[in-house]
Amino acid sequence: MKEFVQSLRHPAPPPGWLRWTRQLLPPLCWKCGIVLGGKTYLDPASPFLCSNCLLELPWTDPAFHCRQCGNHTAEPERVACQECMENEWDLAESRSGFAYNEIIRHWILQFKFFGQEHLSPLLGRLLALSFQNSNWLEKYDTIVPIPLHPSRLRKRGFNQSLLLAHHLRKNLGKISPNLHPHWLRRIRATRPQTELPLAERKTNLEDAFSALADVQDKKILLLDDVMTTGSTLNAAARCLKEAGAAKVGALVLCRKMWDSSN
Ligand SMILES: [Zn+2]
Ligand SMILES: [Zn+2]
Known part of the structure:
Protein backbone atom coordinates (compact mmCIF):
# COMPACT_ATOMS: atom_id res chain seq x y z
CA MET A 1 0.00 0.00 0.00
CA LEU A 57 -21.65 -2.75 -21.41
CA PRO A 58 -19.50 -4.49 -24.07
CA TRP A 59 -18.51 -7.42 -21.82
CA THR A 60 -15.99 -9.88 -23.28
CA ASP A 61 -17.32 -13.42 -23.47
CA PRO A 62 -14.31 -15.56 -22.44
CA ALA A 63 -15.63 -18.47 -24.52
CA PHE A 64 -15.49 -16.50 -27.76
CA HIS A 65 -12.00 -15.08 -27.64
CA CYS A 66 -8.58 -16.41 -28.54
CA ARG A 67 -6.92 -17.46 -25.29
CA GLN A 68 -3.55 -16.33 -26.62
CA CYS A 69 -4.14 -12.81 -27.93
CA GLY A 70 -7.59 -12.07 -26.52
CA ASN A 71 -9.16 -11.09 -29.84
CA HIS A 72 -12.70 -12.33 -30.41
CA THR A 73 -13.24 -15.47 -32.42
CA ALA A 74 -16.23 -16.74 -34.33
CA GLU A 75 -15.85 -20.24 -32.90
CA PRO A 76 -15.92 -20.89 -29.15
CA GLU A 77 -12.99 -22.17 -27.04
CA ARG A 78 -10.20 -21.41 -29.52
CA VAL A 79 -6.80 -21.88 -27.86
CA ALA A 80 -5.18 -19.82 -30.62
CA CYS A 81 -6.61 -17.92 -33.56
CA GLN A 82 -5.05 -18.21 -37.02
CA GLU A 83 -2.77 -15.22 -36.39
CA CYS A 84 -1.50 -16.64 -33.09
CA MET A 85 -0.75 -20.00 -34.66
CA GLU A 86 1.67 -18.18 -36.94
CA ASN A 87 3.29 -15.97 -34.27
CA GLU A 88 5.42 -16.60 -31.21
CA TRP A 89 4.17 -15.06 -27.97
CA ASP A 90 5.97 -14.63 -24.66
CA LEU A 91 2.61 -14.12 -23.03
CA ALA A 92 1.05 -17.42 -22.01
CA GLU A 93 -2.50 -16.08 -22.35
CA SER A 94 -4.50 -12.89 -22.29
CA ARG A 95 -7.93 -11.91 -21.16
CA SER A 96 -10.00 -8.73 -21.16
CA GLY A 97 -13.03 -7.54 -19.25
CA PHE A 98 -14.50 -5.56 -22.15
CA ALA A 99 -14.21 -4.74 -25.81
CA TYR A 100 -12.65 -1.29 -26.29
CA ASN A 101 -15.68 0.64 -27.43
CA GLU A 102 -18.83 2.43 -26.33
CA ILE A 103 -18.96 4.03 -22.88
CA ILE A 104 -15.97 2.07 -21.56
CA ARG A 105 -13.72 3.62 -24.21
CA HIS A 106 -15.06 7.06 -23.33
CA TRP A 107 -14.39 6.49 -19.61
CA ILE A 108 -10.84 5.28 -20.28
CA LEU A 109 -10.05 8.32 -22.41
CA GLN A 110 -11.44 10.63 -19.73
CA PHE A 111 -9.50 8.76 -17.05
CA LYS A 112 -6.16 8.77 -18.87
CA PHE A 113 -6.08 11.99 -20.83
CA PHE A 114 -8.44 14.36 -19.04
CA GLY A 115 -7.31 13.76 -15.46
CA GLN A 116 -10.53 12.04 -14.40
CA GLU A 117 -8.86 9.83 -11.81
CA HIS A 118 -12.13 9.41 -9.94
CA LEU A 119 -13.18 6.96 -12.68
CA SER A 120 -10.57 4.43 -11.55
CA PRO A 121 -12.69 2.90 -8.71
CA LEU A 122 -15.54 2.39 -11.18
CA LEU A 123 -13.29 0.80 -13.82
CA GLY A 124 -11.50 -1.42 -11.28
CA ARG A 125 -14.82 -2.57 -9.95
CA LEU A 126 -16.12 -3.39 -13.43
CA LEU A 127 -13.00 -5.44 -14.15
CA ALA A 128 -13.51 -7.34 -10.89
CA LEU A 129 -17.14 -7.99 -11.87
CA SER A 130 -15.96 -9.74 -15.03
CA PHE A 131 -14.45 -12.42 -12.75
CA GLN A 132 -17.68 -13.32 -11.02
CA ASN A 133 -17.93 -17.10 -10.72
CA SER A 134 -14.53 -17.57 -12.31
CA ASN A 135 -11.35 -19.08 -10.86
CA TRP A 136 -9.16 -17.82 -13.71
CA LEU A 137 -7.06 -15.63 -11.40
CA GLU A 138 -6.13 -18.45 -9.04
CA LYS A 139 -3.19 -19.60 -11.11
CA TYR A 140 -1.31 -16.31 -10.61
CA ASP A 141 0.85 -15.33 -7.61
CA THR A 142 1.24 -11.65 -8.35
CA ILE A 143 -0.22 -8.77 -10.32
CA VAL A 144 2.32 -6.45 -11.96
CA PRO A 145 0.81 -3.35 -13.62
CA ILE A 146 2.48 -2.15 -16.81
CA PRO A 147 4.77 0.66 -15.60
CA LEU A 148 5.10 4.11 -17.13
CA HIS A 149 8.47 5.69 -17.79
CA PRO A 150 9.18 8.29 -15.05
CA SER A 151 8.92 11.11 -17.61
CA ARG A 152 5.41 9.97 -18.65
CA LEU A 153 4.43 9.45 -15.00
CA ARG A 154 5.46 13.02 -14.18
CA LYS A 155 3.42 14.34 -17.09
CA ARG A 156 0.27 12.35 -16.35
CA GLY A 157 0.56 12.40 -12.57
CA PHE A 158 -0.55 8.79 -12.10
CA ASN A 159 -0.16 5.36 -13.59
CA GLN A 160 -3.58 4.27 -14.81
CA SER A 161 -2.67 0.55 -14.70
CA LEU A 162 -1.56 0.79 -11.10
CA LEU A 163 -4.78 2.52 -10.09
CA LEU A 164 -6.79 -0.13 -11.90
CA ALA A 165 -4.81 -2.91 -10.21
CA HIS A 166 -5.42 -1.35 -6.81
CA HIS A 167 -9.17 -1.07 -7.32
CA LEU A 168 -9.39 -4.50 -8.92
CA ARG A 169 -7.76 -6.05 -5.83
CA LYS A 170 -9.92 -4.04 -3.48
CA ASN A 171 -13.01 -5.51 -5.12
CA LEU A 172 -11.70 -9.06 -5.44
CA GLY A 173 -10.80 -9.27 -1.75
CA LYS A 174 -9.19 -12.50 -0.61
CA ILE A 175 -9.10 -14.17 -4.01
CA SER A 176 -6.83 -11.49 -5.45
CA PRO A 177 -3.15 -12.17 -6.21
CA ASN A 178 -0.62 -9.86 -4.50
CA LEU A 179 0.37 -6.57 -6.09
CA HIS A 180 4.03 -5.79 -6.81
CA PRO A 181 4.22 -2.69 -9.01
CA HIS A 182 7.98 -2.27 -8.61
CA TRP A 183 9.00 -5.66 -9.94
CA LEU A 184 8.93 -4.19 -13.44
CA ARG A 185 10.29 -0.79 -14.48
CA ARG A 186 10.27 1.13 -17.71
CA ILE A 187 13.88 2.12 -18.32
CA ARG A 188 13.55 3.65 -21.76
CA ALA A 189 11.08 6.33 -22.82
CA THR A 190 9.31 5.09 -25.94
CA ARG A 191 6.89 6.74 -28.31
CA PRO A 192 3.25 5.79 -27.62
CA GLN A 193 2.48 2.57 -29.50
CA THR A 194 -0.71 4.06 -30.90
CA GLU A 195 1.33 6.68 -32.80
CA LEU A 196 3.36 4.08 -34.67
CA PRO A 197 2.65 1.88 -37.69
CA LEU A 198 2.20 -1.81 -36.79
CA ALA A 199 5.62 -2.77 -38.18
CA GLU A 200 7.48 -0.38 -35.85
CA ARG A 201 5.61 -1.32 -32.67
CA LYS A 202 7.81 -4.31 -31.83
CA THR A 203 11.19 -2.58 -32.25
CA ASN A 204 9.95 0.50 -30.40
CA LEU A 205 9.81 -1.57 -27.20
CA GLU A 206 13.18 -3.29 -27.37
CA ASP A 207 14.92 -3.07 -23.99
CA ALA A 208 12.19 -0.79 -22.70
CA PHE A 209 11.65 -2.80 -19.49
CA SER A 210 13.75 -4.05 -16.61
CA ALA A 211 12.66 -6.61 -13.98
CA LEU A 212 13.75 -7.32 -10.41
CA ALA A 213 15.11 -10.74 -9.40
CA ASP A 214 11.99 -11.19 -7.19
CA VAL A 215 10.09 -12.40 -10.27
CA GLN A 216 12.08 -15.67 -10.26
CA ASP A 217 9.75 -18.69 -10.50
CA LYS A 218 6.65 -16.53 -10.02
CA LYS A 219 3.44 -16.76 -12.00
CA ILE A 220 2.81 -13.17 -12.96
CA LEU A 221 -0.27 -11.47 -14.28
CA LEU A 222 0.48 -8.26 -16.15
CA LEU A 223 -2.26 -5.67 -15.96
CA ASP A 224 -2.94 -2.86 -18.41
CA ASP A 225 -5.86 -0.63 -19.29
CA VAL A 226 -6.04 -1.26 -23.04
CA MET A 227 -4.59 -3.94 -25.32
CA THR A 228 -4.40 -3.17 -29.02
CA THR A 229 -1.91 -5.50 -30.71
CA GLY A 230 -0.45 -6.79 -27.43
CA SER A 231 3.11 -5.74 -28.30
CA THR A 232 3.65 -3.75 -25.08
CA LEU A 233 2.37 -6.59 -22.90
CA ASN A 234 4.40 -9.10 -24.86
CA ALA A 235 7.61 -7.06 -24.49
CA ALA A 236 6.99 -6.82 -20.73
CA ALA A 237 6.35 -10.59 -20.61
CA ARG A 238 9.62 -11.26 -22.45
CA CYS A 239 11.54 -9.17 -19.93
CA LEU A 240 9.91 -10.97 -16.97
CA LYS A 241 10.58 -14.39 -18.47
CA GLU A 242 14.20 -13.52 -19.16
CA ALA A 243 14.45 -12.56 -15.47
CA GLY A 244 13.17 -16.03 -14.51
CA ALA A 245 9.37 -15.73 -14.18
CA ALA A 246 7.69 -19.12 -14.50
CA LYS A 247 4.65 -17.88 -16.38
CA VAL A 248 3.34 -14.51 -17.55
CA GLY A 249 -0.25 -13.82 -18.54
CA ALA A 250 -2.06 -10.59 -19.29
CA LEU A 251 -5.26 -9.06 -18.04
CA VAL A 252 -6.60 -5.85 -19.53
CA LEU A 253 -9.66 -3.81 -18.82
CA CYS A 254 -10.33 -3.50 -22.55
CA ARG A 255 -9.20 -5.28 -25.67
CA LYS A 256 -9.45 -3.62 -29.05
CA MET A 257 -11.19 -6.31 -31.10
CA TRP A 258 -10.17 -6.74 -34.72
CA ASP A 259 -12.38 -8.07 -37.46
CA SER A 260 -11.56 -11.71 -37.63
CA SER A 261 -13.15 -14.73 -39.20
CA ASN A 262 -10.87 -17.27 -37.52
ZN1 LIG B 1 -28.20 3.49 -16.10
ZN1 LIG C 1 -5.09 -14.94 -31.22
Whole structure:
Protein backbone atom coordinates (compact mmCIF):
# COMPACT_ATOMS: atom_id res chain seq x y z
CA MET A 1 0.00 0.00 0.00
CA LYS A 2 2.90 2.31 0.83
CA GLU A 3 4.36 1.63 -2.61
CA PHE A 4 1.01 2.33 -4.20
CA VAL A 5 0.70 5.72 -2.52
CA GLN A 6 4.27 6.66 -3.41
CA SER A 7 3.73 5.72 -7.03
CA LEU A 8 0.84 8.11 -7.44
CA ARG A 9 3.29 11.01 -7.11
CA HIS A 10 0.56 13.64 -7.39
CA PRO A 11 -2.49 12.28 -5.62
CA ALA A 12 -5.56 14.46 -5.96
CA PRO A 13 -8.08 13.52 -3.27
CA PRO A 14 -11.42 15.31 -3.49
CA PRO A 15 -11.62 18.28 -1.11
CA GLY A 16 -13.32 17.61 2.22
CA TRP A 17 -16.39 19.68 1.44
CA LEU A 18 -16.98 17.62 -1.74
CA ARG A 19 -16.82 14.37 0.20
CA TRP A 20 -19.46 15.66 2.58
CA THR A 21 -21.70 16.86 -0.24
CA ARG A 22 -21.40 13.51 -1.98
CA GLN A 23 -22.37 11.67 1.18
CA LEU A 24 -25.65 13.56 1.26
CA LEU A 25 -26.56 12.63 -2.31
CA PRO A 26 -28.16 9.38 -3.38
CA PRO A 27 -26.05 7.43 -5.88
CA LEU A 28 -26.83 8.03 -9.54
CA CYS A 29 -26.17 5.65 -12.44
CA TRP A 30 -22.84 6.75 -13.93
CA LYS A 31 -24.14 6.18 -17.44
CA CYS A 32 -27.80 7.20 -17.69
CA GLY A 33 -28.03 9.28 -14.50
CA ILE A 34 -31.14 7.69 -12.93
CA VAL A 35 -31.28 7.66 -9.14
CA LEU A 36 -30.21 4.34 -7.64
CA GLY A 37 -31.70 3.34 -4.32
CA GLY A 38 -30.05 2.26 -1.13
CA LYS A 39 -26.65 3.13 0.21
CA THR A 40 -24.87 6.47 0.27
CA TYR A 41 -22.55 7.47 -2.51
CA LEU A 42 -19.31 6.72 -0.68
CA ASP A 43 -20.34 3.30 0.61
CA PRO A 44 -18.12 0.70 -1.13
CA ALA A 45 -21.18 -1.49 -1.68
CA SER A 46 -23.10 1.34 -3.28
CA PRO A 47 -24.46 0.56 -6.76
CA PHE A 48 -22.81 2.59 -9.52
CA LEU A 49 -24.68 1.56 -12.65
CA CYS A 50 -28.33 0.62 -13.05
CA SER A 51 -28.93 -2.97 -14.09
CA ASN A 52 -29.83 -1.96 -17.67
CA CYS A 53 -26.62 0.00 -18.18
CA LEU A 54 -24.56 -2.76 -16.57
CA LEU A 55 -25.98 -5.33 -19.01
CA GLU A 56 -25.42 -3.06 -22.01
CA LEU A 57 -21.65 -2.75 -21.41
CA PRO A 58 -19.50 -4.49 -24.07
CA TRP A 59 -18.51 -7.42 -21.82
CA THR A 60 -15.99 -9.88 -23.28
CA ASP A 61 -17.32 -13.42 -23.47
CA PRO A 62 -14.31 -15.56 -22.44
CA ALA A 63 -15.63 -18.47 -24.52
CA PHE A 64 -15.49 -16.50 -27.76
CA HIS A 65 -12.00 -15.08 -27.64
CA CYS A 66 -8.58 -16.41 -28.54
CA ARG A 67 -6.92 -17.46 -25.29
CA GLN A 68 -3.55 -16.33 -26.62
CA CYS A 69 -4.14 -12.81 -27.93
CA GLY A 70 -7.59 -12.07 -26.52
CA ASN A 71 -9.16 -11.09 -29.84
CA HIS A 72 -12.70 -12.33 -30.41
CA THR A 73 -13.24 -15.47 -32.42
CA ALA A 74 -16.23 -16.74 -34.33
CA GLU A 75 -15.85 -20.24 -32.90
CA PRO A 76 -15.92 -20.89 -29.15
CA GLU A 77 -12.99 -22.17 -27.04
CA ARG A 78 -10.20 -21.41 -29.52
CA VAL A 79 -6.80 -21.88 -27.86
CA ALA A 80 -5.18 -19.82 -30.62
CA CYS A 81 -6.61 -17.92 -33.56
CA GLN A 82 -5.05 -18.21 -37.02
CA GLU A 83 -2.77 -15.22 -36.39
CA CYS A 84 -1.50 -16.64 -33.09
CA MET A 85 -0.75 -20.00 -34.66
CA GLU A 86 1.67 -18.18 -36.94
CA ASN A 87 3.29 -15.97 -34.27
CA GLU A 88 5.42 -16.60 -31.21
CA TRP A 89 4.17 -15.06 -27.97
CA ASP A 90 5.97 -14.63 -24.66
CA LEU A 91 2.61 -14.12 -23.03
CA ALA A 92 1.05 -17.42 -22.01
CA GLU A 93 -2.50 -16.08 -22.35
CA SER A 94 -4.50 -12.89 -22.29
CA ARG A 95 -7.93 -11.91 -21.16
CA SER A 96 -10.00 -8.73 -21.16
CA GLY A 97 -13.03 -7.54 -19.25
CA PHE A 98 -14.50 -5.56 -22.15
CA ALA A 99 -14.21 -4.74 -25.81
CA TYR A 100 -12.65 -1.29 -26.29
CA ASN A 101 -15.68 0.64 -27.43
CA GLU A 102 -18.83 2.43 -26.33
CA ILE A 103 -18.96 4.03 -22.88
CA ILE A 104 -15.97 2.07 -21.56
CA ARG A 105 -13.72 3.62 -24.21
CA HIS A 106 -15.06 7.06 -23.33
CA TRP A 107 -14.39 6.49 -19.61
CA ILE A 108 -10.84 5.28 -20.28
CA LEU A 109 -10.05 8.32 -22.41
CA GLN A 110 -11.44 10.63 -19.73
CA PHE A 111 -9.50 8.76 -17.05
CA LYS A 112 -6.16 8.77 -18.87
CA PHE A 113 -6.08 11.99 -20.83
CA PHE A 114 -8.44 14.36 -19.04
CA GLY A 115 -7.31 13.76 -15.46
CA GLN A 116 -10.53 12.04 -14.40
CA GLU A 117 -8.86 9.83 -11.81
CA HIS A 118 -12.13 9.41 -9.94
CA LEU A 119 -13.18 6.96 -12.68
CA SER A 120 -10.57 4.43 -11.55
CA PRO A 121 -12.69 2.90 -8.71
CA LEU A 122 -15.54 2.39 -11.18
CA LEU A 123 -13.29 0.80 -13.82
CA GLY A 124 -11.50 -1.42 -11.28
CA ARG A 125 -14.82 -2.57 -9.95
CA LEU A 126 -16.12 -3.39 -13.43
CA LEU A 127 -13.00 -5.44 -14.15
CA ALA A 128 -13.51 -7.34 -10.89
CA LEU A 129 -17.14 -7.99 -11.87
CA SER A 130 -15.96 -9.74 -15.03
CA PHE A 131 -14.45 -12.42 -12.75
CA GLN A 132 -17.68 -13.32 -11.02
CA ASN A 133 -17.93 -17.10 -10.72
CA SER A 134 -14.53 -17.57 -12.31
CA ASN A 135 -11.35 -19.08 -10.86
CA TRP A 136 -9.16 -17.82 -13.71
CA LEU A 137 -7.06 -15.63 -11.40
CA GLU A 138 -6.13 -18.45 -9.04
CA LYS A 139 -3.19 -19.60 -11.11
CA TYR A 140 -1.31 -16.31 -10.61
CA ASP A 141 0.85 -15.33 -7.61
CA THR A 142 1.24 -11.65 -8.35
CA ILE A 143 -0.22 -8.77 -10.32
CA VAL A 144 2.32 -6.45 -11.96
CA PRO A 145 0.81 -3.35 -13.62
CA ILE A 146 2.48 -2.15 -16.81
CA PRO A 147 4.77 0.66 -15.60
CA LEU A 148 5.10 4.11 -17.13
CA HIS A 149 8.47 5.69 -17.79
CA PRO A 150 9.18 8.29 -15.05
CA SER A 151 8.92 11.11 -17.61
CA ARG A 152 5.41 9.97 -18.65
CA LEU A 153 4.43 9.45 -15.00
CA ARG A 154 5.46 13.02 -14.18
CA LYS A 155 3.42 14.34 -17.09
CA ARG A 156 0.27 12.35 -16.35
CA GLY A 157 0.56 12.40 -12.57
CA PHE A 158 -0.55 8.79 -12.10
CA ASN A 159 -0.16 5.36 -13.59
CA GLN A 160 -3.58 4.27 -14.81
CA SER A 161 -2.67 0.55 -14.70
CA LEU A 162 -1.56 0.79 -11.10
CA LEU A 163 -4.78 2.52 -10.09
CA LEU A 164 -6.79 -0.13 -11.90
CA ALA A 165 -4.81 -2.91 -10.21
CA HIS A 166 -5.42 -1.35 -6.81
CA HIS A 167 -9.17 -1.07 -7.32
CA LEU A 168 -9.39 -4.50 -8.92
CA ARG A 169 -7.76 -6.05 -5.83
CA LYS A 170 -9.92 -4.04 -3.48
CA ASN A 171 -13.01 -5.51 -5.12
CA LEU A 172 -11.70 -9.06 -5.44
CA GLY A 173 -10.80 -9.27 -1.75
CA LYS A 174 -9.19 -12.50 -0.61
CA ILE A 175 -9.10 -14.17 -4.01
CA SER A 176 -6.83 -11.49 -5.45
CA PRO A 177 -3.15 -12.17 -6.21
CA ASN A 178 -0.62 -9.86 -4.50
CA LEU A 179 0.37 -6.57 -6.09
CA HIS A 180 4.03 -5.79 -6.81
CA PRO A 181 4.22 -2.69 -9.01
CA HIS A 182 7.98 -2.27 -8.61
CA TRP A 183 9.00 -5.66 -9.94
CA LEU A 184 8.93 -4.19 -13.44
CA ARG A 185 10.29 -0.79 -14.48
CA ARG A 186 10.27 1.13 -17.71
CA ILE A 187 13.88 2.12 -18.32
CA ARG A 188 13.55 3.65 -21.76
CA ALA A 189 11.08 6.33 -22.82
CA THR A 190 9.31 5.09 -25.94
CA ARG A 191 6.89 6.74 -28.31
CA PRO A 192 3.25 5.79 -27.62
CA GLN A 193 2.48 2.57 -29.50
CA THR A 194 -0.71 4.06 -30.90
CA GLU A 195 1.33 6.68 -32.80
CA LEU A 196 3.36 4.08 -34.67
CA PRO A 197 2.65 1.88 -37.69
CA LEU A 198 2.20 -1.81 -36.79
CA ALA A 199 5.62 -2.77 -38.18
CA GLU A 200 7.48 -0.38 -35.85
CA ARG A 201 5.61 -1.32 -32.67
CA LYS A 202 7.81 -4.31 -31.83
CA THR A 203 11.19 -2.58 -32.25
CA ASN A 204 9.95 0.50 -30.40
CA LEU A 205 9.81 -1.57 -27.20
CA GLU A 206 13.18 -3.29 -27.37
CA ASP A 207 14.92 -3.07 -23.99
CA ALA A 208 12.19 -0.79 -22.70
CA PHE A 209 11.65 -2.80 -19.49
CA SER A 210 13.75 -4.05 -16.61
CA ALA A 211 12.66 -6.61 -13.98
CA LEU A 212 13.75 -7.32 -10.41
CA ALA A 213 15.11 -10.74 -9.40
CA ASP A 214 11.99 -11.19 -7.19
CA VAL A 215 10.09 -12.40 -10.27
CA GLN A 216 12.08 -15.67 -10.26
CA ASP A 217 9.75 -18.69 -10.50
CA LYS A 218 6.65 -16.53 -10.02
CA LYS A 219 3.44 -16.76 -12.00
CA ILE A 220 2.81 -13.17 -12.96
CA LEU A 221 -0.27 -11.47 -14.28
CA LEU A 222 0.48 -8.26 -16.15
CA LEU A 223 -2.26 -5.67 -15.96
CA ASP A 224 -2.94 -2.86 -18.41
CA ASP A 225 -5.86 -0.63 -19.29
CA VAL A 226 -6.04 -1.26 -23.04
CA MET A 227 -4.59 -3.94 -25.32
CA THR A 228 -4.40 -3.17 -29.02
CA THR A 229 -1.91 -5.50 -30.71
CA GLY A 230 -0.45 -6.79 -27.43
CA SER A 231 3.11 -5.74 -28.30
CA THR A 232 3.65 -3.75 -25.08
CA LEU A 233 2.37 -6.59 -22.90
CA ASN A 234 4.40 -9.10 -24.86
CA ALA A 235 7.61 -7.06 -24.49
CA ALA A 236 6.99 -6.82 -20.73
CA ALA A 237 6.35 -10.59 -20.61
CA ARG A 238 9.62 -11.26 -22.45
CA CYS A 239 11.54 -9.17 -19.93
CA LEU A 240 9.91 -10.97 -16.97
CA LYS A 241 10.58 -14.39 -18.47
CA GLU A 242 14.20 -13.52 -19.16
CA ALA A 243 14.45 -12.56 -15.47
CA GLY A 244 13.17 -16.03 -14.51
CA ALA A 245 9.37 -15.73 -14.18
CA ALA A 246 7.69 -19.12 -14.50
CA LYS A 247 4.65 -17.88 -16.38
CA VAL A 248 3.34 -14.51 -17.55
CA GLY A 249 -0.25 -13.82 -18.54
CA ALA A 250 -2.06 -10.59 -19.29
CA LEU A 251 -5.26 -9.06 -18.04
CA VAL A 252 -6.60 -5.85 -19.53
CA LEU A 253 -9.66 -3.81 -18.82
CA CYS A 254 -10.33 -3.50 -22.55
CA ARG A 255 -9.20 -5.28 -25.67
CA LYS A 256 -9.45 -3.62 -29.05
CA MET A 257 -11.19 -6.31 -31.10
CA TRP A 258 -10.17 -6.74 -34.72
CA ASP A 259 -12.38 -8.07 -37.46
CA SER A 260 -11.56 -11.71 -37.63
CA SER A 261 -13.15 -14.73 -39.20
CA ASN A 262 -10.87 -17.27 -37.52
ZN1 LIG B 1 -28.20 3.49 -16.10
ZN1 LIG C 1 -5.09 -14.94 -31.22
